[in-house]
Amino acid sequence: MIRLLTLLALLLPTVAFADGITIGDPWSPAAPPGARAHAAYMTVTNTGATPRALIGVRAEGYGMAHLHESRDNEGIATMVPVHQIEIAPGASIALAPGGFHIMLMMPRAPASETIALTLVFADGEEVAVRAVVRPHNAPS
Numbered sequence: 001m002i003r004l005l006t007l008l009a010l011l012l013p014t015v016a017f018a019d020g021i022t023i024g025d026p027w028s029p030a031a032p033p034g035a036r037a038h039a040a041y042m043t044v045t046n047t048g049a050t051p052r053a054l055i056g057v058r059a060e061g062y063g064m065a066h067l068h069e070s071r072d073n074e075g076i077a078t079m080v081p082v083h084q085i086e087i088a089p090g091a092s093i094a095l096a097p098g099g100f101h102i103m104l105m106m107p108r109a110p111a112s113e114t115i116a117l118t119l120v121f122a123d124g125e126e127v128a129v130r131a132v133v134r135p136h137n138a139p140s
C-alpha cells in the first residue's frame with residue numbers, strides 16, 4: 001500500500017506552473033463522513049514581475065468553493081470569506097490550516113483521490129491544479 005501511494009504521488013501532477021504562478025503541495029484533508037464542507041490547502045508563489053491577486057476558485061464535484069480566512073475572534077475560531085488575496089512579485093502566500101484556505105462546500109460525492117481545482121486570478125488567468133486528498137487523521 002505504501003508503495004502504491006508513493007507511486008501515485010510520483011504520477012500525480014501536484015505542482016502546477018502557469019504564467020508567473022507556481023503552486024506547491026496542493027492537498028485536502030478528507031471530509032469526515034457526513035460533513036458538508038472541508039478545506040484545501042497549498043502555497044501559491046508569484047514568480048513574475050507584477051503583483052497578482054487570487055480572486056476565486058472553482059472545484060469539480062462541489063456545489064460551491066470560496067476563499068476563506070480562519071480568524072481567532074476573542075478566543076473563538078471563525079472564518080470569513082476573502083474576496084482577494086494579493087501576492088507581490090517574488091512572494092508566496094500559504095493556504096494552510098488556521099489561515100487562508102479554500103472552502104469546498106456541498107460535495108456531490110465523497111472526495112476521491114484528488115480534487116480538481118481552478119484558481120482564478122484578477123487578470124483573468126486561471127490555473128488548474130489537483131489537490132491530493134489525505135485521510136482526515138493522517139499526519140500533514
Ligand SMILES: [Cu+2]
Pocket residue numbers: 039068069079101102103
Ligand atoms: Cu472556511
